[in-house]
Amino acid sequence: MKARVIVTLKDGILDPQGKAIEGALKSLGIDGIDSVRQGKIFEMELATADRTAAAGMLRGACEKLLANQVIENFQVELL
Amino acid sequence: MKARVIVTLKDGILDPQGKAIEGALKSLGIDGIDSVRQGKIFEMELATADRTAAAGMLRGACEKLLANQVIENFQVELL
Amino acid sequence: MNAAIILFPGSNRERDAIRAIEKVTGKKPSLVWHGETALPAGTDLVLLPGGFSYGDYLRCGAIAARAPVMDAVRAHAARGGLVLGICNGFQIMVEAGLLPGVLMRNANLRFVCRMQHLTVERNDTPFTSHYAKGQVIKVAIAHGEGNYEADAETIRRLEGDSRVAFRYSNARGVIGGGANPNGSTNAIAGIYSENFRVLGLMPHPENLIDPLVGGIDGRGLFEGVAGFTRAA
Amino acid sequence: MLRTGCRIEKKTRFEASNRRKDEAIVNAIEPDITPELAAAHGLKPDEYARILALIGRTPSFTELGIFSAMWNEHCSYKSSRLHLRKLPTKAPWVIQGPGENAGVIDIGDGLACVFKMESHNHPSFIEPFQGAATGVGGILRDVFTMGARPVACLNLLRFGAPEHPRTRHLVAGVVAGIGAYGNSFGVPTVGGSTNFDKSYDGNILVNAMAVGIAKANEIFYAKASGVGNKVVYLGSKTGRDGIHGATMASAAFDADAEAKRPAVQVGDPFTEKLLLEACLELMQTGAVIAIQDMGAAGLTSSGVEMGAKGNLGIALDLDRVPCRETGMSAYEMLLSESQERMLMVLDPAKEREAEAIFRKWGLDFAVIGETTDTLRFTVTHRGQVKADLPIKELGDTAPLYDRPHIPSPKQAPIDPASIAAPIPHAEALARLIATPDLCSKRWIYEQYDHLILGNTVQAPGGDAAVIRIGDGPKGLALTTDVTQRYCQADPFEGGKQAVAEAWRNLTAVGARPRAITDNLNFGNPEKPEIMGQLIACIEGIGEACRALDFPVVSGNVSLYNESSGSAIAPTPAIGGVGLIEDVSLTASLPFKRPGETILLIGETAGWLGRSLYLREICGCEIGAPPPVDLAAERRNGDFVRGLIASQTVTAVHDISDGGLAVALAEMAMAGAIGASIEISPSLPTPGFLFGEDQARYVVTAAPESAAAIRDAAERAGVACEIIGATGGDTLTLSAGTAILLDDLALANEAWLPRYMAQSHS
Ligand SMILES: Nc1ncnc2c1ncn2[C@@H]1O[C@H](COP(=O)(O)OP(=O)(O)O)[C@@H](O)[C@H]1O
Ligand SMILES: [Mg+2]
Secondary structure (H helix, E strand, O other): OEEEEEEEEOOOOOOHHHHHHHHHHHHOOOOOEEEEEEEEEEEEEEOOOOHHHHHHHHHHHHHHHHOOOOOEEEEEEEO | OEEEEEEEEOOOOOOHHHHHHHHHHHHOOOOOEEEEEEEEEEEEEEOOOOHHHHHHHHHHHHHHHHOOOOOEEEEEEEO | OOEEEEEOOOEOOHHHHHHHHHHHHOOOOEEEEOOOOOOOOOOOEEEEOOEOHHHHOOOOOHHHHOOOHHHHHHHHHHOOOEEEEEOHHHHHHHHHOOOOOEEEOOOOOOOEEEEEEEEEOOOOOOOOOOOOOOOEEEEEEEEOOOEEEOOHHHHHHHHHOOOEEEEEEOOOOOEOHHHOOOOOHHHEEEEEOOOOOEEEEOOEHHHOOEOOOOEOOOHHHHHHHHHHHHHO | OOOHHHHHHHHHHHHHOOOOOHHHHHHHOOOOOOHHHHHHOOOOHHHHHHHHHHHOOOOOHHHHHHHHHHOOHHHHOOOOHHHHOOOOOOOOOEEEOEOEOOEEEEEEOOEEEEEEEEEOHHHHHHOHHHHHHHHHHHHHHHHHOOOOEEEEEEEEEEEOOOOOOOHHHHHHHHHHHHHHHHHHHOOOEEEEEEEEOHHHOOOOEEEEEEEEEEEOOOOOOOOOOOOOOEEEEEEOOEOOOOOOHHHHOOOOEOHHHHHHHHHOOOOOHHHHHHHHHHHHHHHHOOOEEEEEEOOOOHHHHHHHHHHHHOOOEEEEEHHHOOEOOOOOOHHHHHHOOOOOEEEEEEOHHHHHHHHHHHHHOOOEEEEEEEEEOOOEEEEEEOOEEEEEEEHHHHHHOOOOOOOOOOOOOOOOOOOHHHOOOOOOHHHHHHHHOOOOOOOOOHHHHOOOOOOOOOOEEEOOOOOOEEEEOOOOOOEEEEEEEOOHHHHHHOHHHHHHHHHHHHHHHHHHOOOEEEEEEEEEEOOOOOOHHHHHHHHHHHHHHHHHHHHHOOOEEEEEEEOOOEEOOEEOOOEEEEEEEEEEOOHHHOOOOOOOOOOOEEEEEOOOOOOOOOOHHHHHHHOOOOOOOOOOOHHHHHHHHHHHHHHHHOOOOOEEEEOOOOHHHHHHHHHHHHHOOOEEEOOOOOOOHHHHHHOOOOOOEEEEEOHHHHHHHHHHHHHHOOOEEEEEEEOOOEEEOOOOOEEEHHHHHHHHHHHHHHHHHOOOO
C-alpha cells in the first residue's frame, strides 16, 4: 500500500520560505496567488494492507519523528 | 480558492533525506514502512475562482519556480 | 572536569570541541557514540557538538534527538548534570525537549558564517562565571537554521526567568537590528534550562580559544564550566 | 553522448519487456552495435575503427559504453595530453605529481599536503545546486582517497554577465550548493575567486579545489597488487545517476542540453562524511592495498585504473554491486556516476575487520570481484560475460591527438600617455570598486563555513587564505587565480600571469609558494584557434612554474566549454599552495595603524592594456595584457617575503585587478583607516593609479623603518618608492580628491547583495 504524510507549519508560525516564494512569484509576474505556505510531504511504500493498522502506525511515526508538534501539524493519507 | 502543489523527486533520483528518514524510523522501532521519499508541498490561497485559469497559472508557477524540473516532478491540486 | 562529547553520524565540530576542552582544562573528553545507552561514570559535562547529525535531513537535530544515547543525556540533565549544546547540539536539545522552542531557518534563508558579537546576559551560571555581566564577546557563527522561536508564553517565561544566556549584538553591545544574523526572537543566541545547568547556543565558542585564530573570547565558557565542576 | 532518441527507445523497449525474466530484460535493451551507435557514444569513426582493430571483433553494448567512457576527452585527455607533458611536475618536495587522484607535496615534520582542483562546469550549468555540490564532493573524495584528511576547500567561479537572465539563478544555486556540501561535510571553504563575463553566459565555470593533510609515509594509491585479492565496493548504492555524465562533460553545449538533464547527480554530504571517517579508519588498519574513488565513469574507470596501474587484470561480478534501483543493466552499472562510492583492493587477511568498520558507519560494503593475472577487464552479469577487454590497452591506446592549432594574434601594447581620464580619478575608483569583478565577495563566502576545524588564521577577504596545520606553528597559504581577459588577449602571457598571481598572493601573506594544481577551462579543441589558446596557456604556465620553482602536481582539463558555437574566454585556473613556517608571522592586507608609511614595491610603467580601468571606465577592451617579468616577480616576491619574515612590514597586499588605487582602497577599507597618496609626477596618472603592471605589492611600515626598507630594496635590485601615509577617514589620491572611506566600503559591499536581492527575471 502507498501512503503519504503531509507536515505543515501551524497557523501563526512564521514561514519565511513561503513568504520568499510569494515574493518571487509576484516578481515573476505570476499573479493571483495570495499566500503560500511551504510544507513537507513523505511518500511511502507500506508493507501492510491493513488500513487501520497502517493509519495508526503512521500517526505514531509522525508523533515520534516526522512532525515537530511544537510548530507543525500533520496529516496522514492512505492511497 | 485553495490549492496545493506537490513537488517530488523524479524516480531514480537519489533522495538522501528519504533514506535517512527510513533508517531513523526503523531504529525507532516503527516497522512496516518499506521506503520513504520526501517532497515539498505548497499550500496556497488563490485570488481567482476560475479553476481552469488557476490550474494553468499554477502549472506556470511550477515550471518557472516551484519545481526544479531537472530532478523534480510536480502535481497541482485545486481544493 | 570529566566531559563527554556525544558523537552522531554527521557531527563535524566534535574535533573543535575536543580541542577546546583539552586546551582549557588539560583533560581529554571522552567520546560517546550515538548508539550507547550510558554515559561514562563520573561525567560532569555532556557536550552535544556542532555539525549536521544525520545530514540534518528531515529537520535539524530531529533524528539525533531520538538516538538511543539521548535518554542517558536526559537522565544526566534530570540529575542536575551539566549539558552544553552548540549549534547542531542546540538544535538537538530543542528537538529532544531538553530546552523549549525551535530553531527555524535563518530569516534570509541563507547559511551564515562570520564573526559575531554577543552580549553575556548574566554571569552567575555554571557556564558564564568567567565573563562579566553585559560583556560583549566575539565568537564564530556558522548555521543555516539558528532563528530561535517559541510561543509568546515561552518567550515571556524565558525572559521573566532571565534564562536568555547570550544575545546577538554589535561590537558596542547594541542588541538586535542588523547585528541579528538570523532573525532570532529578541536576538536570542542561547538559552538556559530552568536550573541553569543546561545551555544551548548557536554560536561556536569552541572556535575562539586561540589568539591566532580569531581570538580567545570563547575560552571563558569552558573555563567557567571547569571552575564550576571543580568547586562542586 | 547517447542521443535522446536512443534513450527513449531504450526505455520503451524496457517497459515492453517488463514481464519477462530479468536476464531477458537486460538482453532486450541492448541495441545492435553500429558505427552510428558508436558515433552516438561520442566515438569518431577512426576511434571506432581503432576499437575494432584492438579487440578484433565488434564490441558488445557494454564494451562500447566502456570505450566511450574511457576514451572521451574527460577521462583520456586525448587533446591535451601531448601538451600537458610540457608542464614541470618535479621538485625535491614533490611526493606525487599528476597521475594519481591528487598531487602530494612534502611539508616537513613527516606530513604531506594533498590537493587538487576539478571542474563541474556543465553539471552546474544544468542544475547549479547539485552540480556544484557534487563537484565539491568529487574533489573531496580525490583527496581523502589518498589517505588525507581534508582541511580546506576553495573554488574558482566564472559566471555570465550579470544582466544575463540566468546569471542570478546560477550564482544563487552554485554558491548554495558549494556551501551545502562543504558545510555539512565539515571542511572550511576558505577562499576562491569570482568573476562575471559574458563569455560565460552559456557555460559557467565551477572549479573546486580541496586540500588535505596526510602522513608523508602513509599515502594511498590506486595501484592494485597481488593476484586473487578481493575488489571491494564501498559507500552508497549505485543508481542510474549521471550515466553519460563523463561524456556530457566533454560535449559542447547546444540546444539539446535539456535532453541531457537526467544525467544530473544528487550529492549526499552526510554519506560522504561517513565515507571519509570509515576510509581513514580503515586505512589505519593496514588493510588497504589500493583505493580509487568512483568519479567520472564510475566503476569502469576506477576498476580499469586500479588494474592497469598494478599490471593486473580485474574481474567484476556485477550481481554483487549494491544497487539502489531494480533492473539495472551491466552498461548502466559500469557507467553510473552515483556519488559517494569507492573501490578498494583489500588485504584478504583483513577483510572482516574492514567490513566491520564500514558496517559501523552504516555504509555498503560488498566484494564485487578480484584481481587476476590475465591483464583483462572482465565483467559478468547474470551469468553472462558482458565485457572482456585488455585492461592496459583500454587506457594506454586511448587516442592521442596533436590537433591543429593556430596562435592567437598578438595585440599591440597601449601607450599609457594615450589614455585620457574620462572621469575624475576618485570617481573612477569608486566605480571600479563596485564592479561585479572587484566588489566584495562577502555575500558568497559568508555562506561557506570558513571557520570550522578552528585553524583558519586568515579567512576569505585577503590575498590568500591561511590555515594552521594541526596545532601549528606551521601553516598553509591557499589561493585560486586566473585573469581570463589577459588569457584571451595573449594566452601565453595570460598563462604566465595566472601562475605569477597565485605565487604573488601566497607571497603576500608570507608563505613560500610550493606547488600548484590547475584546471584548464577552454572551448572546443577541434577548432585550431582554441587549440592554439590551450597550447599557449600551457606553455605560459610551464614557463612561469619553472621560473618560480612552483611545479604542477595535479590538475584537470575541461574542454568544449562552448554554446551555440561561441567559446568561453580561455580560463586556466590556478590553485596555489604555499608553506608557512610560523603562522604567527604572516602578513595581512588591512592597514594597521594611522601614520604609517606606504611603500610601492615593483616597477610601474602604467600598463593599461586589458585593464579593468579600460574596460569599466573607458569602455574598451583593447591592447596587450601586462607582460610578466618572471625574474622581477621572483626578486620582488622574495624581497617582500623577507620583509614579512623579519616583521618589518605591518600590512601587505599584492597589486592585481584595478591597479594601485584599488589595492590601496582594499587595504584602507579592510583596516578602516584612510591614506593619502602622492601621484608619481613621471607617469600619466591613469596609468600610475590604475595600471596593472605585474610583480608589485603595497606594504606599510613604521615611518622610521621606511628608509631602511628602501635601502634594502635598492641593494636587492627591487624597485621601491614611498608613495604616502596611512591615516584619516578618507582615501586621498591626489590633492583635493578625497573619498570618504565609508562611502567606498558601502559601494564595495553593496553590489553583490543588492544584485542577488533583485527578483528573479
Ligand atoms: N567563490 C569564492 N569563495 C570564497 N571566497 C571567495 C570567492 N570569491 C572570492 N573570494 C574571496 O574574496 C577575496 C578577494 O578575491 P580576489 O579579488 O580574487 O583576490 P585576489 O585579487 O587577491 O586574488 C579573496 O580572499 C577570495 O578568497
Ligand atoms: Mg591578491
